[in-house]
Structure formats: C-alpha cells, structure tokens
Amino acid sequence: MSQAVYDYIVIGAGSAGCAVAGRLGEAGYSVLLLEAGGKDRNPFIHIPLGYSMLYANPSVNWCYESSPEPHLNNRRLFQPRGKVLGGTGAINGMIYMRGQPEDFDGWQAAGCIGWGWEDVLPYFKSCEDQERGADAHHGVGGPVAVSDIRQEHALGEAFHSASEALGIPRNDDFNGPNQEGTGYVQTTTKKGRRWSTASGYLRGPAKKNIDLKLNAMVDGIDLDGKHATGVRWTDKSGSHKAKARREIILSGGAFNSPQLLQISGIGPEALLKQRGIKVQHELPGVGENLQDHFGIGAEYRSTGHPTVNDLYNNKLKGGLQLLRYLLFRTGPFADNGNYSNTFICSGPEIERPDMMVTFMAWCTDEQLKPRPFSGFTILAEHMRPNSRGHVRITGPRPTDQPEIQFNFFADEADQRAALAGLKFGRKIAETRPMADCVEYELSPGKEMQSDPELLDYCRANGLSLLHSVGTCKMGTGPDAVVDPRLRVHGIKGLRVADASIMPRIVTGNTNAAAIMIGEKAAAMIIEDAKEQP
Structure with missing residues (x-):
C-alpha cells in the first residue's frame, strides 16, 4: 500500500482541528485533514434555530450516551457530538463564551506555563471577527464570526x-x-447563518495546502517505537495510510481523542490489556479527568x-x-x-x-x-464542578462507542x-x-x-450541558497527557489540540476556548517548526 506524505496530519475537522489545519495551511505547510463525518450540507446546520433538528440526527452526529450515572438515578445521558465537517461546532448552540480570566490563570498556576489569561487573550482576539469591532478584549478580521443576537x-x-x-x-x-x-449572549453566526471553524478557516490561501478527507474513519496512529509516524484510516474506497514528515495533531474532542490514543496503544496499561490492545506507551491519564457542566x-x-x-x-x-x-x-x-x-x-x-x-x-x-x-x-x-469522570474504550475499533462516565x-x-x-x-x-x-x-x-x-x-x-473537556489533560504531573506545548508525554511527533487538554473546565460554554486552543496550538507548532527546519 503506497503512502502519501504530508508535513502535518490533523485528525478531526472540528472547532480546534479546522483552526489548526487552517493556520498550518496558511503558513505554507502541506496538511492532511481527516474527518469521520461528511460535508456540512444539511440545511439545518446553517440555520441557527435548526440545531434542534441535528440533536439526534445520526447523519451528522455520533449520538453517544453515557454509562448509567450512579448519582443521577442510574440514568444514561444522551451525548450528541458532531460527526460532520465543522465537528460539534456545526451542530451546537453556537454560544460564544470564553470563560473567566481566572480560569486560564488557574491553568498557569497549575503548571501550564504560557496559558494564563494574558497569554491566551491574543489568540482569542486573532481568531475573532467581532461584529462590535476591535477593542482591548476583541479582534476583527479573524476567521470566526462573532455576532450579537x-x-x-x-x-x-x-x-x-x-x-x-x-x-x-x-x-x-x-x-x-x-x-x-x-x-x-453572542454567537458564532454571520448575518443570520451559523459560522463554524470549517466556514472560517478552510478557505482562502490555506485551502490549496489542505487535503481534506471526509467520511474517513481513523483506525489508529502508527508508532515507530516512541515516535508517531503516520495514520491509518478507512473510507468507502478501502483502507489507507499516510505519513507525517513533522507531526500528527489529534483534534477529536474529549471523547474521540482519548479513544484514539487508547486504541493506538497509548493509555492506562491495565485498560489496554483488558481490551486486547498492545501497550505501546503507558500513560495513565488518557481518558481520565472528564468534566462537564x-x-x-x-x-x-x-x-x-x-x-x-x-x-x-x-x-x-x-x-x-x-x-x-x-x-x-x-x-x-x-x-x-x-x-x-x-x-x-x-x-x-x-x-x-x-x-x-x-x-x-x-x-x-x-x-x-x-x-x-x-x-x-x-x-x-x-x-x-468538582466531580470527575472518565472515557475508556470498550473495544479495538473506533466504531465501538467508548464508555463515558461523568459521575455528576x-x-x-x-x-x-x-x-x-x-x-x-x-x-x-x-x-x-x-x-x-x-x-x-x-x-x-x-x-x-x-x-x-x-x-x-x-x-x-439533571442533564449534561454537552461541554465535555479534560480527558487528555495538559500539565506536568503524573496524570497529565500533554505538556504545555500540547505534545503527548513520552511520544515524539504527536500533539493533542482540542477541549480534551483543558486541565479544568472554563466558566462558560467551551467552544470559544476550544477554538482558541486550536489557534494557539498552530502558533506553537509553527514556532517549533522554525526552530527545527
């Protein structure tokens, strides 16, 4: 099987993944962008009030559910997640809410150097095209349209x-x-239409450098020892492989990012062995620290x-x-x-x-x-919230729904x-x-x-607000999955860039912070590439 080679491979064309791919493509790098879902053609995606029609629609939605929640009368909580170009940002409620400055200062105080409020504010501003105009807190001209109702x-x-x-x-x-x-509130809309990161980042000069593969189910990340070298995926035409000259960036979100790490042999040793997965790299924090509102x-x-x-x-x-x-x-x-x-x-x-x-x-x-x-x-x-949960694989395939336990x-x-x-x-x-x-x-x-x-x-x-984060925790401690530059601990050439890296959930809807994470991740990747040509 021949393998195409790209500078970077980005897994997941959601809120963060499109931001990463768009900025890398804009910088002149070749990018393979893999998305398990299809094109965002459903008209209800683009009509702001239409998102209720997408809530349980399997054509654009993973339609997950939690395990029985022991403190909520053992109820299973429905968990819609975007399986479409734009990810959950293409089917969510579009609220644009960054969180409080103290949230990010708390990340930095916990060891995530470079993630304090003054560090992340420039990335919030650079991604924005704020309808109200630019000021000390807002930006214009960015890929993400932010509008008043x-x-x-x-x-x-x-x-x-x-x-x-x-x-x-x-x-x-x-x-x-x-x-x-x-x-x-404000929303990620433009002139009465939803504006996902797919709408904003995958256009213009960046587009010619991005090879977008839709309906591409990633089966695993290839490792050469402790070095991530490529990706395997399946689509309607068969099985495929690609190699990354530089790095692979995982942007599958709080459920799919830990799931893909685990089925690739990166995660808690006991869990991987129990599920019949060969242990490539023990990393006990993968899938832990699940938080939601x-x-x-x-x-x-x-x-x-x-x-x-x-x-x-x-x-x-x-x-x-x-x-x-x-x-x-x-x-x-x-x-x-x-x-x-x-x-x-x-x-x-x-x-x-x-x-x-x-x-x-x-x-x-x-x-x-x-x-x-x-x-x-x-x-x-x-x-x-103080309660913490987990995401754990139930089988070796990406189509095996993971075990999602919130412990609300x-x-x-x-x-x-x-x-x-x-x-x-x-x-x-x-x-x-x-x-x-x-x-x-x-x-x-x-x-x-x-x-x-x-x-x-x-x-x-009670219900989940569908703001899951934290399952590939950023930090320096034994429970961390990525370091403050979002590199997976112990694995070369692999980063995670999405809401799963949040050490603690933000005080507000999480999509804006996920976009910022993608924006900042791309900047760090480009910066590191210049140091290692």
Whole structure:
C-alpha cells in the first residue's frame, strides 16, 4: 500500500482541528485533514434555530450516551457530538463564551506555563471577527464570526429586568473584563447563518495546502517505537495510510481523542490489556479527568408571549417565520433560542460567579421536541464542578462507542451549587416583570419546595450541558497527557489540540476556548517548526 506524505496530519475537522489545519495551511505547510463525518450540507446546520433538528440526527452526529450515572438515578445521558465537517461546532448552540480570566490563570498556576489569561487573550482576539469591532478584549478580521443576537426578545428583556431587580447588574459583554451580571449572549453566526471553524478557516490561501478527507474513519496512529509516524484510516474506497514528515495533531474532542490514543496503544496499561490492545506507551491519564457542566431546568407555561414552541406547534406561523428567514435572514430562525444569561455565585463563600442561569425561549422534552404550548425554560448550570469522570474504550475499533462516565453529583459541593442555581432561577421567574410572563410552573412544580425534594428533582432531571473537556489533560504531573506545548508525554511527533487538554473546565460554554486552543496550538507548532527546519 503506497503512502502519501504530508508535513502535518490533523485528525478531526472540528472547532480546534479546522483552526489548526487552517493556520498550518496558511503558513505554507502541506496538511492532511481527516474527518469521520461528511460535508456540512444539511440545511439545518446553517440555520441557527435548526440545531434542534441535528440533536439526534445520526447523519451528522455520533449520538453517544453515557454509562448509567450512579448519582443521577442510574440514568444514561444522551451525548450528541458532531460527526460532520465543522465537528460539534456545526451542530451546537453556537454560544460564544470564553470563560473567566481566572480560569486560564488557574491553568498557569497549575503548571501550564504560557496559558494564563494574558497569554491566551491574543489568540482569542486573532481568531475573532467581532461584529462590535476591535477593542482591548476583541479582534476583527479573524476567521470566526462573532455576532450579537439578531433580535431582542420580550421574555429575554423581562429575564434581565427581573435579574436586575434581584441585585444583578447588567452586563453587555460576557467576554469582557468581568463576567458577572445579566445580558444577551453572542454567537458564532454571520448575518443570520451559523459560522463554524470549517466556514472560517478552510478557505482562502490555506485551502490549496489542505487535503481534506471526509467520511474517513481513523483506525489508529502508527508508532515507530516512541515516535508517531503516520495514520491509518478507512473510507468507502478501502483502507489507507499516510505519513507525517513533522507531526500528527489529534483534534477529536474529549471523547474521540482519548479513544484514539487508547486504541493506538497509548493509555492506562491495565485498560489496554483488558481490551486486547498492545501497550505501546503507558500513560495513565488518557481518558481520565472528564468534566462537564451540569444543568437543571425549571419549565414554565407562558402567558401568551411567543416562544419557539409556537413556531413548531403552529405550522402557518412557523412557515411564515421560516420564509422571513430565507428572504431576509431575520426573525426567530436567525437566532438560537437561548438568548440570555445571568451569572451569579452559588454561595457567599464563592469569590467569582460559578453559576450560569440561562433563559431559553422554549421548553422541550429530552430530545428537544417542543412541548405543545407556548413555554420557556430557565436553566441553572454549574460551571466549575468538582466531580470527575472518565472515557475508556470498550473495544479495538473506533466504531465501538467508548464508555463515558461523568459521575455528576458525586461531590456534595456540586449538589449544593445546583440547588442554589435552581432556586435562583425560580426566584427570577417569581420576580416582576418575569412573573407577569408566567402562567404556571410546569416543573419542578409549585408543590416542590424542600431541599430534599429539589435534590431528588435534580437527580431525576439533571442533564449534561454537552461541554465535555479534560480527558487528555495538559500539565506536568503524573496524570497529565500533554505538556504545555500540547505534545503527548513520552511520544515524539504527536500533539493533542482540542477541549480534551483543558486541565479544568472554563466558566462558560467551551467552544470559544476550544477554538482558541486550536489557534494557539498552530502558533506553537509553527514556532517549533522554525526552530527545527
């Protein structure tokens, strides 16, 4: 079998992988970019409100689920992940939220030198094409379009006003110097269309240097001793191999990156032997340190204010709004339905906000199917959990779904935080002018008030916010998988660049940080290449 040779091989064309490949191609290097999914042709990918139609769609989605969660009544939690050009950034809710400066300073304090806030801010700025313009915190001209919502929402305004009545200040920029407050979110959209990193990075001068292979299932990374030399993959035409002159960059995300390392023989020795994998390099931290944000919602029937539910339940109204979108890129289909956030501290001992309370202009079942009436959800999300989980292979093939265990609610502090967030979200709904928009509380329901009852409600209804990180932890300790330059410990020529390298999850949606990681990874790779021509 003949093998093509490239300067770099990037595995995974998601939020970080496209950024890495795009910047390397732009710098003049030849890049093989492998993506397990297909082209991003599904029209619902590009319509911001269409992402609910992608949530459980196996044509663009891995459709994973967790193992039974022991602290959540042994429920399995559905885990959609993008299996398409653009990755999860092509099917997610498009929220652009960097996290707090202290998050990144915490990474640096833990030994990840070069990852403090002042170090990463230039990469956040260089990737941005900020609709509001450039300033000390934002950039323009970058590959990632960042926009305000297209249309303010009456219920969103009521949510902000009720939050302010409870003492929360207004905040017009959650990506500015201070995250605390209430306000509208920004999204990775451009003129009413989703703008994934595939849209932004895989174009222009970079494109001619990138060989993009779609529907390419990577079977493993080839090693020559402790040196990663190439990649094997399968597509509809058969099996293929390629070699990397310089390096291989793994950007499969928090589930697929540790999975691919493990099936390639890099990971915990006992697990690999148990699964019949030849141990190439023992690295016990691969797949450990899984973190995600935990969410619990209160649902409300609206007093008549229009919500997304009306578009789905009234075909005429929905059709007219869709026509409006197709003609003018305006109206509810031009936004994602998750309009507003309020950031608070879950307790007096918490020094900076650790709870994100979100107004969602819809209420749905677990599969995002709207309920048959006008309603909305106030979702309380714990941003800095203590509970930790893992990702472990169940077999030798990439198509064998990995074991995903979050261990949500294992830590009592996480339980207290979720309880505080749920209570505050209900308090917003009980405060005017938000209270004037509520016909009644659907869930938990007015009769449910005690802490034990509400904790039981959390266990029965809590969910993953689909922000998984941490399974290829960056650091210098024995549990670390990559060093601060994202090189896999003990293996030459192999890096990981995606959300899996986060040592601790950020306080906010994780896609913006994943893009920054790809941007910074590419800069480090190019810098190292110049030192070793």
